[in-house]
Amino acid sequence: MNSLPFEALACPLDGDPLTQAGGTWRCAAGHSFDIAKQGYVNLLPVQRKRSADPGDSKAMVAARQRFLNAGYYQPIAEAVSEAVLEDRAEGATLACLDAGCGEGYYLRQLANAATDAAPLELIGLDISKWAVLAAAKQGIAGQKSPIGATWVVGSNANLPVQAQALDRLLCMFGFPVVEEFARVLKPGGVWLQVEAGPNHLRELREVIYPTLKPERVSNAPVPEGFTQANTQTLNYSLTLEGKAAIADLLAMTPHLYRATAEGRERAAALEALSVTVDVQLSKLVRNG
Structure with missing residues (x-):
């Protein structure tokens, strides 16, 4: 593991660089955090919150943490880590943001994959304070030391990051903001977007919904300011044994709130479920 905290933060109120002094980040105008x-x-100003407690709930974060730590999405983490670390200059430090980091699973896996030949400066950002709190606390109570990273409550719509400060940017099942992603990435920097494919968790969706909507064919153009390098499809099956694992999978997705009460009851009655990851x-x- 070879990772360090990311330091090129920007004030969420005026965009000026932030400097850390002891336990506080400050900008030249005197704003302090x-x-x-x-x-x-916390770099999410109250005037930019859409609700008192935006983002994933404490229960949703806990469910995702249990599910991911069980290793069900390990192949995704490995593919992402490989994509982040490929084509790097030997010995060069890579600054990497996980925009919508949740409880930090993918950054922890990335830190474990890094070597001395590929040092990382890591920042995890999420709009949910519960997610960022869980990310920051990971490993503190256990045997494994927490990774070197900067953990921030913030929004993808107004990233508290200085312009052209990043080499890599992850958006894992999240909401991309193209203009902001383009602003904070260096020329030649890489944005890695992970999205659900048409068959992702199909078996679970068949249980909780009366019918499945036809999958929409995406013909979205390449975002302005970027060049499409490649797209990789990852497809595998996993089996969930026991009600708890099935409940965690449902609870960590938006499907929990979209499903009918009857659909949630059908899922709760399952003792095992095989699902497709796509x-x-x-x-x-x-x-450039």
Whole structure:
């Protein structure tokens, strides 16, 4: 493991660079943001919140943490880590943001994959304070030390990151904001977008919904300012044994709130479920 905290933060109020002094980040205008005792900083101004507690709930974060730590999405993490680390200059430090980091699973896997030949500066950002809190606390109570990373409560719509400060940007099943992603990536920097494919968790969806909607064919153009490098499809099956694992999978997805009460009851009655994991990993390069 070879990772360090990312330091090129920007003030969410005026965009000026932030400097850390002790337990506080400050900009030249005097705006200050305290680092919480758990090790994260909140850079989401109250005037930019759409609700009092935006993003994933505490229960949703806990369910995702249990599910991911069980290794069900390990092949996705390995593919993402490989994509981040490929085509790097030997010995060069890579600054990487996970935009919508959740409880930090993918950054932890990336840190484990890094070597001294590929040092990383990591920042995990999520709009959910519960997600960032869980990410910052990972490993503190266990045998494994927490990874070197900066954990931030913030929004993809207004990334508190200085312009052209990043070499890599991850968006895992999240909501991309093209203009912001283009602003914070260096020319030649890589944006890795992971999205659900047409058959992702199909068996679970068949249980909780009366009928499945036809899959939409995506013909979205390449985002402005980027060049499409490649798209990789990852497809495999996994079997969930026991009600708890099935409940965690449902709870960590938006399907929990979209399903009918009858659909949730059918899922809760299952003792085992085999599901398809079908995701697409798209690699886009920031134009110079």
